[in-house]
Amino acid sequence: MARPIWSGTLSFGLLNVPVSLMSGERRVDISFRMLDSRDKKPIRFERVNAETGEEVPWKDIIKAFEYDKGSYVVVEKEDIASAAPQTHESIDVEAFVEREAIGLRFYEKPYVLVPGKKAEKGYVLLRETLKKTGKVGVARVVIRTREYLCAVAPEDDALVLLMLRYPQELVEPSDYKLPVGKPADFRISAREVEMAASLIQSMTTAWQPENYEDEFRKRLQAIIRKRLKAKRATTRIRDEQVPEQEDAATNVVDFMSLLQKSLDENKRTPARKRAPAGKAAAVTKASAKTAKKTGKKATRAPRKSAAR
Template structure:
């Protein structure tokens, strides 16, 4: 069984759901090694100094940012860690949006959120609520050494965490020369449009992802197997059993109370802020009054202090 990337919590409001973050993709690429054709010996890549050509050991390698051509600023590991979020191993949803508002181009990489033992109630509560409302939870999550923007969406019995691209990573389509005018400007007749619609309708069907395979990979694998058989070679597949650690918790949680408290907290927040501001203004006004009284009582000292400061 696959190992979790990390074990932590999924939280929204005051609800915390213990989960395991699992990969939702399986790489099926065929990996090739580069060989020296004279001896079929693998070619090794080395880290070498660009000036001397000498190999550089890992212990002497540091990370740096090139701010100008040929000019670098070296960063320590602490510098990089300090930029990371403190919310490691937490998927904290801070807002909910209509799921259909997220354009497909923003979706990057899928993960599965698996509930820990005895955490099913909160998991199902969030999953079913997202299904009924058509919402997606927008969160930030740290995976390994980088913070990502992510969407939490329901898919059948699962809660999926989809890594999203930031807007700054997207190319604005208006940067390209695109045909933006109406269909009449491109001499497309209404009959042609109707025929195209009829063709699409005749080719339409249900989305069945299992019907599609990487045919190039399948054919290439057959070529490799044929080569192996011609040499009398058999390959063994290492099927290692990987155990998934469990994150024990309790399922006896008063979800109604937590939900009410979360809602009440959000409703009372503006009033609380106003009270703080009012209190701060009152203190500031009182301080000004005290300062005026003190100034009236000791004018000589205040004048002397101003001369000294000047």
């Protein structure tokens, strides 16, 4: 059984749903090892000092930022730890937006949210409400030491978590030289547009992802199987069974009162506005006032293992 990547709660308003984050993708790439062609022995990549050529053990390796060519500033482990976010136990939905409002370029990686034991009610409530309203939740989650922006969306019987790129990570299409203008500006006739539309219509079909397969990987696997058969090589696959973990969550929750209280306190959870990391110590009075209004850490319900 697959192991959860992360476990915690999915929170929106005052409702908390215990969930586990499971991988939503399957790695199917064929990986290769580099060998010495003379004796077919594996090649080892070593960490060596650029000046002396000597191998450097892990204990002597530190991290540094190259601010100029050949000039570095060392960043200690304590510095990285102090910059890391504090919350590791919840996926905090900050706002709900129209699903179409998030551009395709923002989506990065899919995961599946699986409800904890006896937490199905809150899970289904959020899933069906998102379906009905056509909304997705915009949230933040901390995995290991990094905070990610993500979207929580319904798909069939599942709630999926889609990692999003921050806008700073995206290149604006306008940065490139693109053809701007009307079809007539490029001598495209109405007849050509009509014919192209007819072609697209003739090729239109229902989306059936099972019809698509990585043909290169398929052919490469066939070649590898043929080589293995020729050498009469055998391979063994060890299947490790991971015991299912029990979750102490319960499903006895007054959802109506929690929903009403969330609505009374805040009709819509606003997205938090954060100061840049380098300016965190110099927050202005206006931004501090905004943080006080939007953060509401003092009024948030305490975390419980029960579905809320």
